[in-house]
Amino acid sequence: MTNPDTRTQILDAAAHLFAERGYRGTSVRAVTDRAGANLAAVGYHFGSKAELLAAVARRVVEPIITAQCAALDRLLAENPEPPVADLVAAWVGPMFDEMSAAEGTSKLIMMILGDPAEEVRSWTGPAQSTVYDRYLAAFRHALPALSPEELWFRMRGLLAVTAVDRAEGACRVGGEESRAYAITFLAAAMSAPPT
Amino acid sequence: MTNPDTRTQILDAAAHLFAERGYRGTSVRAVTDRAGANLAAVGYHFGSKAELLAAVARRVVEPIITAQCAALDRLLAENPEPPVADLVAAWVGPMFDEMSAAEGTSKLIMMILGDPAEEVRSWTGPAQSTVYDRYLAAFRHALPALSPEELWFRMRGLLAVTAVDRAEGACRVGGEESRAYAITFLAAAMSAPPT
DNA sequence: GCCTCATTCAAACGTTCGTTTAAATCAGTC
DNA sequence: GACTGATTTAAACGAACGTTTGAATGAGGC
Structure with a gap:
């Protein structure tokens, strides 16, 4: 298997540059220089620029969703129907952990969410929708009065706040404070009575 | 003043394509073809591709922020310290009105928010921060217990939910329903007791 | 008709892009 | 030390990009 040294160095450089300048704003030459x-190493190790982005995205997102799954498992082991605030904390926590661990991770996620090009979104795997569906089911039990449409809307708000606020807010508010802010903000929002 | 016909047709085409494929993913040739x-019309009427984006963004955002200002004025005329739910409705309402009026507007805003390139963000004018600061002050009166940091965090959540949820949610949930969902979601989030 | 000015046009500019190629280098194995 | 397969290298490819140019076109005033 391909030399892991240059491969991971390319992954690191690409993660930084994609977060900083976006996918289309980052040239393969800039990645290999950093x-x-x-220049040809990207083609050799990943096949193409799009497949490099997929590898970068997988490396960033996979630890988050496995941690979210584990946190949900821990919650369900204690209580088959966990309260909303615990579900929010289990969802939000891993995103803050991983985003704080690697500088610019949140900007990278924001870049992926915001880029309208199919090329940028197509990396997504089945594990993503799995964890999403599991939390959806858990929230449905915790909030039985909500219609499916309104629950779906609130789940989207969950992701929006964590991604966007971390992307731009990291410079102004400390990581631990903003994690607590996000949990109170989102727990109140998710727990609101139905419209 | 330059022929308004081709000028606005270029603005329309650019708004659609920027929302669909992003700024860097849209070539000047694609805009002028549509x-x-x-091809040279963009250079003649706008100067450059970046200035075209600025014009597109201004045309989209300006009606929103003037409507937000007007709604806040109406609120303050009745009550110098409006409740949180009214402030949220005054903020969110115009975004839904304008986003529903023009197809793809929310995707365009999401594209602008998500693009990390300075080129894409630099169009922003002073009117934007003005309306933002006015709502910030109004929310500060309505939520005196909140620290400035947490209030600032919640303001960012306000923008994140409206932009992201409208961008991807429009296809699943009707405009009027999702406006009501957003207001209950965000009013509860903003009104949460301090952390 | 002629001049003026704004606008449109076809064509080309130079640059940068992602990808490919074929030779060069390196690490093991015999 | 030669063979093998994986990796790196320099160079080039063709395409697409944003921008510029200078001529052509159009309408309005004199």
Whole structure:
């Protein structure tokens, strides 16, 4: 299997540059220059620029969704129907953990969410929708009065706040404070009585 | 003043294509082809591709922020310290009105918010921060217990939910329903007790 | 008719892009 | 030390990009 050294250095460089300048705004040459690799290394190790983005996105998102799954498992082991605030904390926590661990991760996620090009979104795997559906079911039990449409709307708000606020807010508010802010903000929003 | 016909046709085409494929993903040639204009028309009427984006963004955002200002004025005329739910409705309402009026407007806003390139963000004018600061002050009176940091965090959540949820949710949920969902969701979130 | 000015047009400019190629280098194995 | 397969390298490819140019076109005033 391909030399892991230059491969991961390309992944690191690409993650930083994609977050900083976007997918289309980052040239393969800029990535390989930053990685100290040859221009052709991207084609050799990943096949194409689009597949490089898919690899970068997978490496960023996978630890988040496995941590979200684990947190939900822990919650369900104690209580088959966890309260809303715990579900919010289990969902939001891993995003803050991983986003704080690697600088610019939140900007990268925001870039992926915001880019309208199919090329940028098509990396998504089945694990993503799985964890999403599991939380959806848990919230449905915790909020039985909500219509499916309104619940779906609130789930989208969950993702929006965590992604956007972390992307731009990290510079103004500390990580731990903004994690607590997000949980109170979102727990109140999710728990609101139906419209 | 330059022929308004081709000028607005270029603006329409650019608004649609920027929303669909992003700024960098849209070529000047694609814009002029869709507008039925010559390639050089963009340079003639706008100066450059970046200035075209600025014009598109201004045309989309300006009616929203003037409507938000007007709604806040109406509120303050009745009550110098309006409740949180009214402030949220005054803020969210115009975004839904304008976003529903023009197809793809929310995707365009999402594209602008998500694009990390300075080129894409630099169009922003002073009117934007003005309306933002006015709502910030109004919310500060309505929520005196909140620290400035947490209030600032919640204001960002306000924008995140309206932009993101409208961008991807429009296809699943009707405009009027999702406006009501957004107001209950955000009013509860903003009214939450301090962390 | 002629001049003026704004607008449109076809064509080309130079640059940057993602990808490909074929030779060069390196690490093991015999 | 030669063979093998994986990796790196320099160079080039063709395409697409934003921008510029200079001539053509159109309408309105004199």
